[in-house]
Amino acid sequence: MxxxxxxxxxxxxxxxxxxxxxxxxxxxxxxxxxxxxxxxxxxxxxxxxxxxxxxxxxxxxxxxxxxxxxxxxxxxxxxxxxxxxxxxxxxxxxxxxxxxxxxxxxxxxxxxxxxxxxxxxxxxxxxxASQEDATPVAGDLTIHTDSCQVYRRGRHIDLTQREYELLTFLASHPNKVYSRVDLMEQVWNYGYVGDDARTVDVTVRRLREKIEDNPATPVYILTRRGLGYYFSTAQ
CATH class of the missing domain: 3.40.50.2300 (Response regulator)
Known part of the structure; x- marks a missing residue:
């Protein structure tokens, strides 16, 4: 440090x-x-x-x-x-x-x-990362990395820091499936997991509730059964 x-x-x-x-x-x-x-x-x-x-x-x-x-x-x-x-x-x-x-x-x-x-x-x-000006866009979802803010149809979405980090990580690797272990290592920076992988599920659920029209049938953060989660660009 x-x-x-x-x-x-x-x-x-x-x-x-x-x-x-x-x-x-x-x-x-x-x-x-x-x-x-x-x-x-x-x-x-x-x-x-x-x-x-x-x-x-x-x-x-x-x-x-x-x-x-x-x-x-x-x-x-x-x-x-x-x-x-x-x-x-x-x-x-x-x-x-x-x-x-x-x-x-x-x-x-x-x-x-x-x-x-x-x-x-x-x-x-x-x-x-917040010093970058890139603005990834998928469907009507816009991520402003310069201000660490997310918008959908022009409306600001209030995310926690962790939710924002999970979204930007998945969105920066579109259509690539990550297991909960992968996400714990890449987003949470943990080299060990155990029961804490449950944390990923909770964060994904909260994120879907905020960015999806219908969290039960998401279009952005999707699940590949038995494998993990991915960010879909096929809206």
């Missing part, structure tokens, strides 16, 4: 904060800490960290509400949700309100550091 990146840890268990701080600083990151949701949101807005590790069950304001508040104000800082709960609904909710990733406690520090690096690297890649 060219300059030190800062990670904001929002977690009410001091022992977990201490462990995260020690390991992140050992890996060259700067750290900030908050022990409740309200303080975390205030610090996120004032300090502008490069990434947030955000616990779900927090005093004063739960993690989901912190993430939602950031996204509603237009802040696209990468957010990794930390949750001790295994329920699928929690993971889906985190993604739907704009979190970039989730990791379930207990987690290995090696895995967490890898995810932190991947999400920060992805953000840097998007910032670099």
């Amino acid at each position: 060219d300059s030190k990146k800062t990670v904001l840890i929002v977690e009410d268990e001091k022992n977990i904060v201490d462990i995260l701080r020690f390991n992140l600083q050992r890996e060259g990151f700067g750290t900030l800490e908050a022990y409740d949701g309200e303080a975390g949101l205030e610090l996120a807005r004032s300090a502008r960290p490069d990434l947030i590790l955000l616990d779900v069950m927090l005093p004063k304001m739960i993690g989901f509400d912190v993430c939602k508040a950031l996204r509603e104000s237009g802040d696209n800082v990468p957010v990794i949700i930390l949750t001790a709960r295994e329920e699928e609904a929690d993971k889906v909710l985190g993604l739907e309100i704009g979190a970039d990733d989730y990791i379930t406690k207990p987690f290995s520090m090696r895995e967490l550091i890898a995810r932190v690096r991947a999400n920060i690297r992805r953000t840097a890649m998007v910032a670099s």
Whole structure:
């Protein structure tokens, strides 16, 4: 990394904060800490960290509400949700309100550091790509890479950062089928997958709900049964 990146840890268990701080600083990151949701949101807005590790069950304001508040104000800082709960609904909710990733406690520090690096690297890649002026067009869908905005029939479509990245990746390789493992590696920048491939399905579903007239019969993001997803140019 060219300059030190800062990670904001929002977690009410001091022992977990201490462990995260020690390991992140050992890996060259700067750290900030908050022990409740309200303080975390205030610090996120004032300090502008490069990434947030955000616990779900927090005093004063739960993690989901912190993430939602950031996204509603237009802040696209990468957010990794930390949750001790295994329920699928929690993971889906985190993604739907704009979190970039989730990791379930207990987690290995090696895995967490890898995810932190991947999400920060992805953000840097998007910032670099946003300097390009190319505007890929398919059917009545227009992607403005200079402003990272998507329009359909001239109407702006509000996508999360991850939804935008998935769409632009698939659209830049039209009609090429990518498995969930491929997409986790190419879009999420993960060299391992496991159960997290479910994240791809959730993101595709959310993307279809926003860009398709009928998400049940999509024309842009299509499924090749047993193989994966692809962006169709045959509208």
